[in-house]
Amino acid sequence: MTETKTDKFTLINELARRRGFFWQAYEIYGGTAGFVTYGPLGTRLKQNIEKKLRDLFVNKLGIIEIESSIITPGKVFEASGHVGHFKEPMVECSKCNKRFRADHLLEEYARISAAEAEKMSLLEIKEAIKKNAITCPDCGGSFNEPQQFLTMFVTTIGPYSGATGYGRPEAAQGIFVEFNRLYTIARERLPFGVLQIGHALRNEISPRQGLIRLREFTIADLEFFFDPEEPNCHLLKDVENDILPILTAEKRLKGSEEILNITVKDALKQKLISSEWQAFFMAIAKKLLIDLGVPSNKQRFIEKLPWEKAHYSTQSFDQEVLVDRWGWIEVSGHAYRTDYDLKNHMEASGVDLRVYKEYAKPIEEEQLVVKPIMAKLGPVFKAESAKVAELLASVPAEEVMAALEKNGFYQIQNYKILPEHVSISRQKTIVRGKRFIPHVVEPSFGCDRLFYVALEYAYHAKDDRVILRFPRSISPIQVGVYPLVSKDGLVEKAEAVYKLLVMEGFSAEFDDTGSIGRRYARADEAGIQLGITIDYDTLNDDTVTVRDRDSWQQVRASIKDLPELLRRYFMGKINFHELGTLIQNK
């Protein structure tokens, strides 16, 4: 590991500290692992990335956005299964100090299934280890007391330590618990999606890798609800010919890393992806990463193996990006959560979270109905007649009728029902709709990881200089404004141009120190997209030079046209050369 000194991770972390993208938090107290502070440039870059997510999902796809709280009552994460799944029983070898998942050991050496092991208490685990004489697979040493590692942050809500609260490990539950209200606000129509971008907390055992694994991080969870009986994605045609680079679970099980480049359409046809909506969002996620500067061939979707999947998911893909230091890292997860979450919250809370959908045409159904005749039942069963009626209602009418016809009576528990006790008729009922729990596909993005890969893919070295070639839509600062030299009134003119651009809504920076070359270099390192320089010609004809960060080419444009030109440039409607006439540099 000698070359790790100058890999991109090291270079980026150094640049990030020096120029104010991000750094480790709480440095003056020695730093705390897993927490970062974003500086001025980083905050802007992160905002621009989040803006990109909003633009893609909220503006273009009509998905609604909410913001819910981070501290969450214990009940929510008990119902969602997180309390059960976010903690792992671990044992440590007393001899070699190696740690193992206790449930994995039991599975392997005691033939206790994963499902069973999950339900076991620490005491039961300890006894099972003893009973099966399980020792350290590495050195044969004995294990000490099993311990639970809960990776959620726990707190108490209120001053008297009454209720347990958890720091949310994902933003998704904040959406599920508000489902009824959100569904109403979305005017009770499926499909619909809800996005939440916010902080989440995971008390990682040992966070490392800088921004890649944090204890407090920004997550963007999108829960997309649809009717499982109408799983078709009406937007599929927009992406059906997009290529998805997929590494399937099947290939992975065979030890293969071979990536299948397959169109969305074919991936669905071959049932590699079980949900159209999931495939759709995977295509969108790929586009997002391209927009952030990660080329298609540096991305892949890797299907999770059964035991790798989250407890709530039937099929999961991780979107991965190739980075210099660690190879493939996950930037987003795509899970088919089915009705798992809503169902659990419905059971735990007792609140109906089903939706009602009217059929296009009401369905007429003929039903056999057994109706107790209370005037007859009363005298026979006295005080118990109400109970008898209730029991009758709970059994299929067909069963009662068949028994009466065959035997002349129907026995239910201790009660003997005779034909004269009931009236049997066929009734027409009109069913106008159905109630069901919507299914959910969830794309979930780690914003800090998006930030890191955007930074890494923007990082370029040219001779001794560093240039951050961000896509223009996420550049933290759009334009720098510079007087060529700091005399003869150029500074004043440049200040006026700077002020104009700021008033027009551009993120701009003014710099008049040092030589012009030094300022360009400084700007390149901060990823400033364009440099606007005020020179002696400006004083004569009110034109300025506009410099492109990536090509270092310059065009000349008139100040009065600048706001409109720049607006169109940053919207991606015109390219750099359309900003003005090219200048031939000596």
Add this chain to the structure above:
RNA sequence: GCGGUCGUCGUCUAGUUGGUUUAGGACACAAGCCUUCCAAGCUUGCGAUCCCGGGUUCAAAUCCCGGCGACCGCACCA
């Protein structure tokens, strides 16, 4: 949590067999001069109780112990 390597101005680092070190340099930054397009130059300035705490010693950035943090490996990453 375990093992390994490491921690010196904003950044990168020299120094670490204990002693002319008031801890040196480079870059960056600030002020001034200069400067008509890619980190030019000159002058001046700012900036580190050497991660924190304790110990050994006449003397500690340097040795020892503990803590915190970083990276790598193991484990963990629902």
